[in-house]
Amino acid sequence: MRFWYLTLLASLISISAKAVEDLRVPGGVAVIPVESGAQPTFNGKPVLTIQENGQSLAVIGLGLSIVPGDYTLQSNSKKIPFKILPKKYLEQRIYLENKRHVTPNSLDLDRIKKESKKQRGALDAFNGKLDSIHxxxxxxxxxxxxxxxxxxxxxxxxxxxxxxxxxxxxGTPIKVAASGRVSLVGDFFFNGRLVVVDHGEGLKTMYNHMDQVDVKENQVVSQGELIGTVGSTGRSTGPHLHLGVVLNGVSVDPALFIPEIRWLIQ
Ligand SMILES: [Zn+2]
Structure with a gap:
């Protein structure tokens, strides 16, 4: 009942709300107006641009490891300064029975290295045009x-x-958060069975610890399409979906894109 209500509220609010929150902290997103047709870059890498109310906006992912301070967005010949403020995240303590998930052995480490290289490749890509950021x-x-x-x-x-x-x-079905192309399917040591969907212009969503995966690499998916089911594969203590949002190669807070997550946390 509560979720049905939240979904209704989300659809009503999304008519007027911004599609992405501007929160300039590590793990956040900076949304900065740019000239129309600009190809902005941040740290030499291309960044996503969207249109909102006739205005072009650069949407920059700020990694959790970024040091707060003064930064510059390069937009054509313009340098646009912006500030990243500090944010203190809380601690979480997790106890695992599988000790290899805490201290992997040397074979595990080889596997982890290969998998993270594959994952890095999928998450760093900057391909195609974003259809919608919603x-x-x-x-x-x-x-x-x-x-x-x-x-x-x-x-x-x-x-x-x-x-x-x-x-x-x-076994709960998982809907894809936005339209895109499946760029990675795997069964990884830490992330378990996973799917990465590339939405274009450096924006991806990632679905980890899945039980069943029902899509293949390169498959085109539409928002809401079922891609598999919730599980507890990989480093996990119980069935859940780990949803990742990656923008210009860094993980950012999914709550900035999906308002229901903000309400569920409050
Ligand atoms: Zn997680």
Whole structure:
């Protein structure tokens, strides 16, 4: 009932709300007006541009590891200064029975290295034109792990959480958040069965720990299409969807794109 209500509210609000929130912090997104037809770059890399109310906007992903301070967006011959403010993320402590998921052995490390190279390639790509930046919630359920938390596995510090975890029963169908092309399907040591969808211009969504994957690489998918089901594969303590949003090669907070996530966290 609550989720049905949220979905209705989301569709009503999306008529007037911005498609992406401007939050200039590590793990956030900077939305900066640029001249129409500009090809802006950030740190020498191309960035996404969208049109909103007749205005061209550069949408820049700010990685969790970016140092707060003064930055510049290069837009044609213009340099547009902007500031990134600090943000303190909370801690999350997770206890795992599978010790290899905390301290992988040397064979695991070889596998992890190969997989992260493949994943990096899919997430760094900048291909095609973005159709629409509007995203829907892929699975309804409580947020069991917000984005950005500083994580400790069995008390050992590991990388911060690069996505949003949504708890849902095993086998729950997963809808793709936006239209695009499946750029990676895998069964990885940490991320389990996963799908990466490339939406164009450096924007991707990632679906980890899946039980069943129902799409193939290079398949074109439309927003809302079912791509597989929720599972608990890889480094996971129970069935949930780990949803990642990657923009210009860095993981950003999915809540900035999907308002329901912000409401579910509050
Ligand atoms: Zn996660």
């Amino acid at each position: 995203m829907i919630l892929p699975v309804e359920g409580p947020i069991s792990g917000p984005f950005g938390k500083r994580r400790f596995f069995n008390d050992q510090p590991r990388r911060p959480h690069s996505g949003t975890d949504i708890a849902a029963p095993n």
